[in-house]
Amino acid sequence: MNVVIETSNIHKIYNETKVPVHALNGVDLKIEKGEFTAIVGPSGSGKSTLLNIIGGLDRPTEGQVEVGGQDISKLNDNQLIDFRKDNIGFVFQAYNLIPVLTAKENVEFVMLLQKRSKKDRDKRVKELMEAVGLGDRMDNRPAELSGGQQQRVAVARALASKPTFVLADEPTANLDSKSTKDLLDIMVRLNKEENITFVFSTHDQRVMDRARRIITIDDGKIVSDKHID
Amino acid sequence: MIPILAWRNVWRSRTRSLVVMGAVAIGIWALLFLLSFSQGMIQSYIKTSIETQTSHIQIHNKDFQRDKEVKFVIDNSAELIKNLAKNDQIKQATMRSLANGMASTAKGARGISIKGINPVEEAKVTQLDTKIIDGKYLSDKGRNPIIIGKVLAEKLKLKVRKNLILTFRDGQGESIKAAFKVVGIYSMGNSKLDQAFVYVRNSDLNRLLSIENQGHEIAILANEINKLDPLLADLQSDNKNDQLAIEPYYVISPQLNLFNQQMSSSTGIITAIIMLALIFGIINTMLMAVLERTKELGMLMAIGMNKFKVFGTILVETIMLSMIGAPIGLLLGWLTVLLTSQTGIDLSTYQQGLDQFGMSGGIVYPSLTPDTYITIVSSVFFTAILAAIYPALKAIRLKPVDALRKV
Numbered sequence: 001m002n003v004v005i006e007t008s009n010i011h012k013i014y015n016e017t018k019v020p021v022h023a024l025n026g027v028d029l030k031i032e033k034g035e036f037t038a039i040v041g042p043s044g045s046g047k048s049t050l051l052n053i054i055g056g057l058d059r060p061t062e063g064q065v066e067v068g069g070q071d072i073s074k075l076n077d078n079q080l081i082d083f084r085k086d087n088i089g090f091v092f093q094a095y096n097l098i099p100v101l102t103a104k105e106n107v108e109f110v111m112l113l114q115k116r117s118k119k120d121r122d123k124r125v126k127e128l129m130e131a132v133g134l135g136d137r138m139d140n141r142p143a144e145l146s147g148g149q150q151q152r153v154a155v156a157r158a159l160a161s162k163p164t165f166v167l168a169d170e171p172t173a174n175l176d177s178k179s180t181k182d183l184l185d186i187m188v189r190l191n192k193e194e195n196i197t198f199v200f201s202t203h204d205q206r207v208m209d210r211a212r213r214i215i216t217i218d219d220g221k222i223v224s225d226k227h228i229d
Numbered sequence: 230m231i232p233i234l235a236w237r238n239v240w241r242s243r244t245r246s247l248v249v250m251g252a253v254a255i256g257i258w259a260l261l262f263l264l265s266f267s268q269g270m271i272q273s274y275i276k277t278s279i280e281t282q283t284s285h286i287q288i289h290n291k292d293f294q295r296d297k298e299v300k301f302v303i304d305n306s307a308e309l310i311k312n313l314a315k316n317d318q319i320k321q322a323t324m325r326s327l328a329n330g331m332a333s334t335a336k337g338a339r340g341i342s343i344k345g346i347n348p349v350e351e352a353k354v355t356q357l358d359t360k361i362i363d364g365k366y367l368s369d370k371g372r373n374p375i376i377i378g379k380v381l382a383e384k385l386k387l388k389v390r391k392n393l394i395l396t397f398r399d400g401q402g403e404s405i406k407a408a409f410k411v412v413g414i415y416s417m418g419n420s421k422l423d424q425a426f427v428y429v430r431n432s433d434l435n436r437l438l439s440i441e442n443q444g445h446e447i448a449i450l451a452n453e454i455n456k457l458d459p460l461l462a463d464l465q466s467d468n469k470n471d472q473l474a475i476e477p478y479y480v481i482s483p484q485l486n487l488f489n490q491q492m493s494s495s496t497g498i499i500t501a502i503i504m505l506a507l508i509f510g511i512i513n514t515m516l517m518a519v520l521e522r523t524k525e526l527g528m529l530m531a532i533g534m535n536k537f538k539v540f541g542t543i544l545v546e547t548i549m550l551s552m553i554g555a556p557i558g559l560l561l562g563w564l565t566v567l568l569t570s571q572t573g574i575d576l577s578t579y580q581q582g583l584d585q586f587g588m589s590g591g592i593v594y595p596s597l598t599p600d601t602y603i604t605i606v607s608s609v610f611f612t613a614i615l616a617a618i619y620p621a622l623k624a625i626r627l628k629p630v631d632a633l634r635k636v
Contacts, residue, residue: 057531081534081535084533085534092633098528113532113534
């Protein structure tokens with residue numbers, strides 16, 4: 001068993017001193033290498049909070065988060081930034097590409113932060129852009145791409161750093177059916193062929209249909225955890 | 230990647246960036262013009278002062294410097310002036326006899342300083358002959374001729390060919406009264422000088438003071454104003470028994486330094502005000518840029534861009550934004566200074582006020598030294614760095630999780 005993410009008794013309370021809001025109430029979770037997991041639940045259930053905490057973007061009020069065996073709840077801000085750079089790939093709902101950079105430069109960006117060689121970067125960018133079916137759109141800026149294409153670039157960017165896992169926060173929320181299908185096809189293929197771990201938060205039935213594990217969260221607790229064969 | 234990202238971000242909001250660049254260019258242009266104008270005024274003031282009052286160097290008997298008494302003449306002054314004529318660093322030297330006294334007519338009396346001059350040599354040092362606005366300059370002809378300033382003539386209601394009584398004391402303290410005939414009226418372009426000084430032949434004044442072939446003051450015009458120090462050292466080395474006070478114009482007339490300092494202070498204050506205005510303009514623009522890009526900055530920090538690099542990107546972007554306008558401002562400023570230094574700026578409308586101030590000619594020729602351009606560019610550079618700090622701090626204080634939620 002190769003556990004990638006492990007959380008123990010995670011609590012997250014907002015506005016602790018005023019009107020406390022308990023977003024997570026003791027979440028225990030293990031995600032293994034190569035899983036294709038969807039975290040689902042109604043709005044306000046705590047799924048985005050959980051994603052932010054396991055992505056090192058937020059800290060739990062209580063509890064422990066281990067990613068690849070390292071307790072990230074003890075890292076300071078700068079250590080967390082470095083940790084995210086090397087271990088976590090992010091795909092956001094609104095794509096969040098850098099508008100002034102081309103698709104190629106967006107994918108290359110995180111590798112520059114990792115100080116990887118130009119040869120290495122060029123090779124990886126080419127591989128990833130071809131993997132997401134955008135080998136011919138490398139020099140286009142985000143504004144020149146469709147929503148689906150932008151999200152595929154975002155997937156390529158998330159994978160560029162060779163992360164331990166990819167976190168995708170409602171990645172299909174802004175996409176039409178065709179783009180959603182194309183994106184899911186790509187992610188499923190990368191998951192199967194390259195054993196990349198994907199963790200999604202989603203409302204989208206189409207994503208849930210392709211997931212191999214569905215964790216349902218409500219009122220800050222995991223209410224069901226189904227593995228689909 | 231930081232410079233590329235910063236450069237492209239500069240052009241993200243083209244109009245806004247162009248406004249800042251325009252403000253920087255105009256600020257630099259205005260500053261260059263202002264500095265060159267004030268530099269031109271300083272030079273004009275110093276030039277007027279050297280031409281009409283101090284020359285480059287003056288030599289006095291040290292005792293005369295202290296007591297201003299007629300008896301303290303320069304020893305061996307005739308020989309000294311001959312030696313000075315041989316010095317190749319000196320363009321011209323002239324000896325003067327000095328006395329303070331009273332000028333009176335039937336219409337009134339005024340305290341004045343009498344300068345006994347060698348008309349030919351004096352003209353070569355101070356161009357006094359060119360300042361005559363009525364009558365003629367002093368010559369060998371006639372008995373006790375005198376030239377007086379325009380203001381004194383007005384106060385005493387004197388005209389050319391009228392007589393004037395000068396009263397003063399000789400070397401023994403005896404009161405002397407002598408009649409002089411006004412042959413000319415001069416205007417130095419400085420109302421104080423035009424009232425204070427009257428010029429007579431030194432032969433006439435020396436005879437009355439009983440100091441034949443001697444003088445109180447030697448005025449020296451050097452070949453180059455920038456090489457006064459070696460000349461002063463040279464002259465000082467000949468002053469073996471240290472009886473002479475050998476002083477450059479800025480010691481003789483400390484108000485020149487004061488004026489220079491005042492102008493420097495006021496231009497410094499204006500420079501600071503312009504830079505302050507630029508700082509706020511740049512901060513405003515960069516703050517808007519940071520606030521507009523909150524989500525993007527959150528994303529950059531989420532995917533691993535550390536705070537140092539985020540700070541650096543904002544800093545480089547601010548410096549680029551500020552420095553793009555700088556060459557345009559420098560070019561405009563340089564062209565303006567080049568043009569106005571040839572044509573001059575005519576201030577003759579304000580000549581009366583400038584006369585009071587001690588500036589003649591009415592035309593200011595702006596000028597700037599190359600280091601001023603470097604100073605201004607450096608000022609803009611440091612202004613940009615200062616202006617970047619607040620927006621950059623604002624950016625690195627963002628928490629990715631909050632920033633990513635911004636719409």
